[in-house]
Amino acid sequence: MEMQYPSSWLQGASLGERISCELRLQIIKGVIQPGIVLSENQIAAEFGTSRSPVREALKTLSTEGLIRLERMGAVVLGLTSKDIEELYDVRFLIENFVLQRLAKDPHENLVATLNKIIDKMEFAAKYHDYVEFSYQDLHFHEVMIAAVNHTRILHLWNGIRHIVLTALLVATEKRFAKHTQGAATVINNHRSIVNALVSKDAAYIEKIVEAHFEDTRKTVSDSIFHTE
């Protein structure tokens, strides 16, 4: 089987993790379509491994909601347009919670860190590096979420992290293939979030975060489904 997941994101990863990342990508890309039934033996054969890491991968994807484990085989659920909408509902819930807390208890170097990440996004955009761009986009949000020191919220995030990253990857790749123009909008959206954060205005933060995710959701959804 042809590996498509960025190998730089798989340093030190076990076979189970590699398989889950690759399957996740193929499911989100639509290469593996909803309704298909996967069996452990078949996947193990395709990846040239034993069933053990495959079982691990399937369990991961199952808790992420991309497949459903049944008695005979795992049926692919995929990531529909509605799923992405729901995903961004949750992203808003998490991040609004996070930013409201960060506004109350400001962190030392957070804003500087975030600005540096945005600069890295600009750099990546300049060189059409969609892998790096997607990663820094994710990283931006992850840094904020980690900063609040809320274990359970961080766990919620970890539960959707891989899906978000992979969806960003697929969407960004498609968009960068034509032009890197949209990157400026994405970067501006992130700067707006930093501005909202420093404003410490609860209502303003909520408005900006909601707008950000509504915009991102539309962009990602369009890129993934409105294929060409």
Add this chain to the structure above:
Amino acid sequence: MEMQYPSSWLQGASLGERISCELRLQIIKGVIQPGIVLSENQIAAEFGTSRSPVREALKTLSTEGLIRLERMGAVVLGLTSKDIEELYDVRFLIENFVLQRLAKDPHENLVATLNKIIDKMEFAAKYHDYVEFSYQDLHFHEVMIAAVNHTRILHLWNGIRHIVLTALLVATEKRFAKHTQGAATVINNHRSIVNALVSKDAAYIEKIVEAHFEDTRKTVSDSIFHTE
């Protein structure tokens, strides 16, 4: 090893699920304390199984945040008072979202279903059946969450479901051991939620849900830790 998890909740469960449920209970009860390092072989020996289902169980507990998988062994994190506070932060986020949606799009028989569940709680309380009481308490919330038809929110819930159920179980057992008086308060709290739901008043719903979880958090936290 002595099994303490209700066997009625394990019908048709695999060894992996049974082990995760049992370990989860022991961790939340504090029988297995934070800092302890668990090894797969050791646990497999205690349960009289092979490492395969143990690995599955440890991975489950790891994604739930009760343990942390390291290179050599799994270190127990446990469920501290702060963890419970965070857990109820998330319960509020989820359930407020759910109830706001349910208020907008009312469901046919939902209120009747909820009232029936509350009646079952009263029945369970009358017979000091803490297992049934805990389960119906969980079921009440689960029915509402399932009613909104939001896959991703349901997944968030599933990620904390087992922890919530087990914490309720431990707390309710301890309280019912002395008196079943507090059950009336819990039941009233649930009736308040139903009232808030039918009111369709967004602000009122938020207020009631927040109060409910604040009260429950305190009760659960006290029961688990202020063991006396």
Add this chain to the structure above:
DNA sequence: TATCTTTAAGTTGTATACAAGTATACAGCT
């Protein structure tokens, strides 16, 4: 004594083997 080497036991990640259950197709019967 202090430090480096080596040796041993323990750990996980992966592969393989086995057992029990399920869907499917096919043969036989009415």
Add this chain to the structure above:
DNA sequence: AGCTGTATACTTGTATACAACTTAAAGATA
């Protein structure tokens, strides 16, 4: 034809085997 029983291939859940790595301690050496 339609139904029934059975054989068969395939599936998962669990057990066992093996390899690579980590940790810690024992022992040699200066």
